[in-house]
Amino acid sequence: ETAVFQTPNYHVTQVGNEVSFNCKQTLGHDTMYWYKQDSKKLLKIMFSYNNKQLIVNETVPRRFSPQSSDKAHLNLRIKSVEPEDSAVYLCASSWTDQDTQYFGPGTRLLVL
Amino acid sequence: GEKVEQHQSTLSVREGDSAVINCTYTDTASSYFPWYKQEAGKSLHFVIDIRSNVDRKQSQRLTVLLDKKAKRFSLHITATQPEDSAIYFCAASKGPGSFNKLTFGAGTRLAVCP
Numbered sequence A: 001e002t003a004v005f006q007t008p009n010y011h012v013t014q015v016g017n018e019v020s021f022n023c024k025q026t027l028g029h030d031t032m033y034w035y036k037q038d039s040k041k042l043l044k045i046m047f048s049y050n051n052k053q054l055i056v057n058e059t060v061p062r063r064f065s066p067q068s069s070d071k072a073h074l075n076l077r078i079k080s081v082e083p084e085d086s087a088v089y090l091c092a093s094s095w096t097d098q099d100t101q102y103f104g105p106g107t108r109l110l111v112l
Numbered sequence B: 001g002e003k004v005e006q007h008q009s010t011l012s013v014r015e016g017d018s019a020v021i022n023c024t025y026t027d028t029a030s031s032y033f034p035w036y037k038q039e040a041g042k043s044l045h046f047v048i049d050i051r052s053n054v055d056r057k058q059s060q061r062l063t064v065l066l067d068k069k070a071k072r073f074s075l076h077i078t079a080t081q082p083e084d085s086a087i088y089f090c091a092a093s094k095g096p097g098s099f100n101k102l103t104f105g106a107g108t109r110l111a112v113c114p
Helices: none
Strands: A004-007 A010-013 A019-025 A031-037 A043-050 A053-056 A064-070 A073-078 A087-094 A107-111 B004-006 B010-014 B019-025 B030-038 B044-051 B056-059 B062-067 B072-077 B086-094 B108-113
Touching: A004 A087, A010 A019, A019 A031, A019 A087, A019 A107, A031 A073, A043 A064, A043 A073, A073 A087, B004 B086, B010 B019, B019 B030, B019 B086, B019 B108, B030 B062, B044 B056, B044 B062, B044 B072, B072 B086
Parallel strands: A010 A107, B010 B108
Antiparallel strands: A004 A019, A019 A073, A031 A043, A031 A087, A043 A053, A064 A073, A087 A107, B004 B019, B019 B072, B030 B044, B030 B086, B056 B062, B062 B072, B086 B108
16 A cells, blocks of 8 residues: 655656656654665655755756655756656655654656 | 576476575665566566565464675475466565665576476
8 A cells, every 4th residue: 555655656857957856654653764766676766855954965066956844755956957867766765763764656767 | 786596497397396596686775675476477466575574484384584784585485386477576676765666686487396
């Protein structure tokens, strides 16, 4: 049963465009995350957001920025996408920063 | 930083046999070790986890073993079924203050053959 929702499922865009992905969780969790899964299935944390505190993975390029209106929503904006941004972006949430993370279905981005 | 390695990229077993997937980690401060399953075209599904205060945890056909000295943990699946076929990811994170930053292994593709 899905309780972490992501839109869109799939997005195709061209180099230099801006894209925005949405994530909403209905679990009442306090912490949300964004991960990137590349074509080799490698998973890397991009951001975690807990009680309005943002923790950024220092390897994430500045064109990526998370946006949160409340603890149930954590969106991801990419300004000026590049070909290497093609990947699946996975949103997750957990009760606290020490608990099990539950993942959404992912948004697949293809940059042409 | 932490590195998590899964030494088997693929694993094939016969239906009904047991499967063991191994992972190692580098950071002695890591204290939380979850496992996730990813079926073809789907997202990650949590299967089981273990914390460093125990060395064994079982949930039905799944058992996780943790060897803190060797910095190694493993997922054991007994009586495998075709629906166990998927990519299994291990991960590790540190305790309080780490914001649950999970470092994932590269995944092990398990194939359960009838």
